[in-house]
Amino acid sequence: MTKLNVAPTKSNLLKIKEQLNISCDGYELLEQKREILVMELMHMVEQIKLLERDMDKVIASAYPALKNMLMAVGGDRVERISHAVNYDFSITEKSVIKAGMTFSTIDVKLPERKLFYSFMDSFADTDKVMADFFDFLKLLTQMASIRTIVWRLAMEVKKTQRRVNALDKMIIPQTRLTKKYIEGVLEERERENVFVLKSLKGKKGGAGQ
Secondary structure: OOOOOOOOOHHHHHHHHHHHHHHHHHHHHHHHHHHHHHHHHHHHHHHHHHHHHHHHHHHHHHHHHHHHHHHHHOHHHHHHHHHOOOOOOEEEEEEEEEOOEEEEEEEEEOOOOOOOOOHHHOOOOHHHHHHHHHHHHHHHHHHHHHHHHHHHHHHHHHHHHHHHHHHHHHHHHHHHHHHHHHHHHHHHHHHHHHHHHHHHHHHHHHHHO
């Protein structure tokens, strides 16, 4: 690694020391930020795992019920029943705060679960099928919202990690190397000055004798 291209002067040494202090402080703050982000990311990943488990349970219940319904009343009647369901929903952007940072995600508003079909034209398990798939849809929208936050958190972790690595592997070592170089040059100059002064004093003393 090469040092910074600066003149070895006392004023530059002060600047380098100040820059090193700022870089070290920045490194510690960024490392703390990275750790908080990673902890929050792991927490969100656990939420995704729980949602996936709930979705698996709902699907395990919903599809057999739908299969029984199809076998009992036929595909045409199931299609007529499905057309009577209110599918209107809205998607809006919302902001959430995670790890002290604001992230944009989506908020999905689903319609109330109402039965718009005729009971005379339905199957005994229709309510169960409708309830299961509405529950699945709710879980799916929650998953979409959380996955959006997780993706943004992961991007922020990656960006913070790059900055931490830059400080740790390049900026701080390079600044320390430059500081050491300037201090070495200044110390050498100081020794040379002392030697010159002693030589001058010795010459003056010899001339006086």
